[in-house]
Structure formats: structure tokens, C-alpha cells
Amino acid sequence: MAGPAETLDTVLDEHDAALAQAAQRCLMAALDHPHAAKIKLVADGEEMPAVELPPKVLRFMADLLGLMGQRQPVMLVPQKHELSTQEAAALLNVSRPFVVKQIEAGRLPARKVGRHRRVLFEDLMAYQQSLRRETEDALQALADEGQELDI
Template structure:
């Protein structure tokens, strides 16, 4: 159902029929997800093949988010933190150009490994880099705001 981002698969996009089913399911799960409750799902099968599956609250929230994305036909991918991305995939994730990403890699700001002559970036490292960049941006904006106040430019 969910596409695992790798070299061969495209992001998953629900079709019209799946979107309709997902909308109904998301509407039913919304209150439970917002309440942060764990649930048990019963899967009805043939005669004595009934299965009860417990789901922790965080899984319910995640499933609800997936269903909402499906209902809106938003492209999505499930990416394990251990996954290794190509430089183009990593650049696409960060919404930057590939040459900019390569400069960040070569300057040591973002770890990578080489597979032959190709660079691979761990998704977990990419997320940590993105978080650090956001913190740097927030600090710069706070500094600009403080300078504007000091100069009376507010």
C-alpha cells in the first residue's frame, strides 16, 4: 500500500475509489487519533478466521495521517530512517538543487558514503541536517528581529 522510497518506486497516490474509502476511514478514526487512544482492530474473515490486532496510539495517529493523505490523493512515501538516498532524492527532500546538496556533502556539513563513485545519504542524517538548518534559521531571524528592535525599526 505505501511506497518505500528507493531507486525503483514512485510515491504512492490513491486512485478515486481508494480516496473515497480512505476519507470514510479517516473520518471514523479522527476522534480516536486526536484523543491519543490505543485501539483494537477486528479483521473479519472467513468463519473462524477473525483476527484482532492491537494498535498503539502513535500507530493510530500515523494511520489516520496516511488515510487523510490518501483521501486528498496526496503523493506519499514511507522512508525508513536507515534508508540511503541518492543525491537527487536527498536534494528533492530538502527542496534544494542537487549541486547545492553535493557542496554540503563535500564540505562535511552532511555525512554520506560512497557506493562506487556515487554518494548515498542516510535519511536519518538528512533529517538531522534539516533540523539543524531550521534551528540556524530561527536563530538568525531572532537576531535580525532583536537588531531591528534595537534600531527602532519595528
């Protein structure tokens, strides 16, 4: 792995996407047994040991395979991962100075490490959600005003 945040940025071709969908269906079928404490994965025709996984792990893998089968990009980020202001800006698709202004205004939580600011990934995602809500509310207000004015 290259770093704490991993991106599967290669788009799967049709064959690999179909394999991911088939694997997802197999995992979901295995998960249909609600009383299973563990599920064993066995390699077919090879001398490899079986792997036992808890159902929660398999559900996560099935969800991941489902996204891959739909050829959607996937990014795995540890829950407490910290980002630089540049990384945060790239994820929000805004400039780094904008992120710094949001931090200084108290709208985006961050901590200082020496002279650098670090933003928790989960705080950044919460901030992004609040921006989306504000945008949706503003659009709804404009739509309501347009209806009142018969526009």
C-alpha cells in the first residue's frame, strides 16, 4: 500500500467488473445464513489454507465489490486519518486558502502540528455535508421565491 488513504483509481474493465459482481453475489448468498458465526473462504483447486472471516468483514467486502462491479471509484481512508490543508482542499475541490479561512473562522475543526494545520477526515466529511445542506437550502429558497413570483 502506498499510504494511509488508498484509492482504487483504475477503472475496471467489463470483465473485471463482471467478476466483482459475481463475487458480490456469492458473498451475499453466504451472508444469507444469519446464524453463521464465521464464514470460510476456500480457494478452488489450490493448496491454500481456508480463510475464516466474520460476517461484518464479508458484508464490507460485498459492499466494496458492489461498487467495483458498478465501476465506481473507491477510496479507503482510516477513520482517524488527518489531512493537510492542501489534501483537504483537493477533496473539497476548493483552494487551500479557502480551507485555511474556514479553519480560522471556526467553521472547519483542525489542529496545529508545528506550523501546519491538520484536519480529521471525518471532520472534513461533516463540513462537506454541511456545505451541501446549505447549498440545497439556498436552492430551495430560490425555487420557493420563484414560485411566489410566478417565474
